[in-house]
Amino acid sequence: MKKLLAALLASAMVLSLAACGSSSSTTSTTAAAAAATEAAQEAAPEASAEPAETIKIGFAFPMSGTAAMAGKYSTHGADVLKEALGGVIEVNGVEHPVEFIYADTEGSEEKTTNVYQKLIEEEEVIAIVGPDASKCALAAGPIAQNAGCPNVATFATNTAVTETGNYIFRACFIDPFQGSVAAAYCEEQGYKTACIMFNNADAYAVGLKDAFIENFDGEVLGIEEYSGSDVKDYNVQLTKLAVQNPDMLLLPNLNVELGLQIQQARSAGLTCPIVCGDSADTPDVANVAGDAIDGVAYVSAFSAESTAPAAKEFVDAYVALYPDELPNSNAELTYEATKMVVSAIQNAKTLDRDGVRDAIEAIDGLELPSGSMTMDATTRNPIKGGVIMQYDSEGVTHFVSSVNP
């Protein structure tokens, strides 16, 4: 009798589980629908309302954890625009106070999804800028997509990021493009043979390596790997590559790793030119590498030497705000992503998330530090050219060529 009762209760539990699953999904959809109508109702009278509503823009960066440096530069990049705006955005002649909300992702996917939920549900931001890592963007993207909140990722170069849905955009270029830029540059320089050392634990490095191999016409003599940013000893791999005596060495790795790699490559006897991805665009790489930095070339979207007014304005404003440092690629991409969102808010037909999304998609010829940018409406990637930059012996970067494969 008791066993029968227990069995009955257990089956009731399983049924309730099924009910839980379906009921929770229905409640969430009705809640979402309710939120949507509410947002629409709010948005409609808002245009005519006298006290201008505060516009909130959310930012998701790793401010702690091993990627904390990227987060620091990113917040600084956003701060430059915040300063320039002076706390207000003018939309259709109405001055709206603007608020930037920074949230720490710790560089973890799990925390990034929390941050997105907080920004979307609690802070009710109009758009989210960030995160910088593809893994975080991939994990949190569906949340922004389902909530209908436009999201401009800063440094998420993985192709799949914007494929999540039509609310996800990015400010950087994608792995295949960067790989083809690097390959085109190497062919232009007449490099016939290449060696590669990459971080097999990192999606950025793997993606860039694959794209390079696909596009490079010369011969890849040797590929060596290491596992994770914690490993600081690359001597073995580099010594083995030095034996191959290649025309060039590709280091498609993260900025915290590059300085030591460049230095160890030189002391291991690799005298060939070194080519890196856009992560090398950080003053810290040159600082750590010291003399070895001389001649290292990298792909970038932006040249600090550029005389274009937008670029000069950005660099000057940055240095004025943070006198001790120069902007790196994280700062620059965050600035661009934020600028995209701000200009979309100004041009939005309706001042809500959907309006901003449509306006980001419609961006055409926006003047950014990296040049005039147009959004590709089908892939939601920016259409921009790549440039090759090179470090000199002082660790100062110089423009080499612009490549558009």
Next chain:
Amino acid sequence: MKKIVLLLQKLSPFIGCLIFYIVVTVLRSHKIINGYYMQVLMFAGVNVMMTVSLNLVNGFTGQFCIGHAGFMSLGAYGSAVVTTLIFKGSHFTGVAQLPVFLLSLLCGGTVAALVGCLIGIPSLRLKGDYLAIVTLAFGEIVRALLRLIQPIGGARGMIGIPNYSSFGRILFFVALTLWLVRNLIYSPFGRAFIAIRDNEIAADAMGINTTKYKILSFCIAAFIAGVAGGLYAHVLCFIQPDSFGFTKSSDFLVYLYAGGSGSLTGSVIGAVLLTILPEMLRFLADWRLVLYALILVAVMLYRSEGLCGGKEVPFLKVKRASLYKEPIFGAKKNAAKNG
């Protein structure tokens, strides 16, 4: 009457979770708690499962596993392969979703349990810290190998995992875990585990097959961790090997011992509170993790037996008054001896 009380007590984890579910659903429908809280609660649920399973190995059997995230990753990948690769592209809705999801979780759990057995075998020869670094090494090996398997995305991770985990489902599995582990530790198996923890040689002398029970403990814990990993993968919709590193394993250790090891209540409270705490400290910006660390140290200094101090709330206990006059767990002399 007495029988009904007994039955209620037997099913108390389910009843407790059901009440919690109803409360949360009501609050949610009144918009008192939003999607952000739901998300954090979902992660808290997964963490509760992980902590309870770790408690089985570390707290009840007295072994020392510091690579628990390795089992979680196996479960996450195992179940994600079923829902994402085997049933490729067909995202089930409605009734068909549940069996597929359950199958995937079962798969994830089984993979983790098999490997758990495998890692349980060295524990026959190794003790304490030596076992600990084998589990640490195991976690690192799993992570390093997952990065190299291209069909599941390698280092780039797996994308497009369907969003099958809902708050209700996670809560159901939390209840199931608590019910299972509670019944287990109050069964002859559980007494064997505790005997091994308290003194392995004495347990051996009493005729307990310590080998069998140690492997069993690892296996069950790995299975639960695998299921938790499966749920985690279907909340996040994206997994990659590096999410399951040593940092994650040490998170679970912190939840376990800050909550109080050898107590299921402690595991639940530790995991839930410490998952929520860093989120509550978000207003501190840069100083958030500094304060979190200080709070953690303060808790350990002022309540070093853990928040629950080895005590158990009544509904997680099974009364066997004739056998035990005192609570089995939390007797301080045992704790001091084993740690």
Next chain:
Amino acid sequence: MASILQFLVYGLQLGSVYALLALGYTMVYGIVGMINTAHGDFLMIGALSTFFIAKAFESINADGTYPMLIVGLIILISMMFTGGIAVTVEAIAYRPLRYKPRMIALITAVGVSMFLENFPRALPFIGPNPRPFPTLFINRTFNVLGASITSTQLIMIVLSAVTMIALDRFVAKTKIGGQMRAVSMDKDAANLMGINVNKVISITFFIGGALAAVSGICYASAYPQVEVYMGSWLGNMSFVAAVLGGIGDIRGAMLGGFILGIAQIFATAINSTFGYAVGFIILIIILLVKPAGIMGTLTIEKV
């Protein structure tokens, strides 16, 4: 042949960092019986403080090198500072837990480690950026049988060997070393014999912290980049090394460190794709053969 010798040099270089750190780890373990997960962060504090101290001495450093005397002074100050931090941490966070289960101390150490990493990270003048480490040692390259060895590598390898021997003798011969052994055997009995247990443990932590500072300086000289998160992974690796050698044993820690470093380097040299995993597989195999570590002996438990 030459390349094998070269890899051996790299292995010794990596191994000496693990070994130096593992020495401190194993000493603390042997005497207090706790796994101090914050030990790796003492290394970071050593390296970071050296960076700032060297910066303060920069005016003397005209031609890019520091005079030997100044280098010695910098290292000494950094050792004192890190040792002081270690003693403070012990007094505040670990001492109240001395008679509690050792897992409690482990979790406290996790909290301490989180604090030591995030506090400097949140300080505006330190922050998360990696910094170039100043060249303290003379950099010269020697050629031995076709393998090149730098003076930094030589200094590291010799330093760890000397430290190991000195520490071993210190514990075996001196009065305070004897007190340490007594405390590690039985705290209460040592107390009854008139040994100031608190003092002995403080000294142990000071030595551990100072050694961590030395290993931090060595590590940062070989891989010249300092940042606040550099210690946590190294701490884990040195824990592994200490256990591999037989935890609590000074010679074992040294041996474990070198074996781990060489195993990792050779596994990477054979196949860099699997190198990382293979390093750990070797570790498991060694432990299955020697379940109490290389130098440890299995103690027979009695009920």
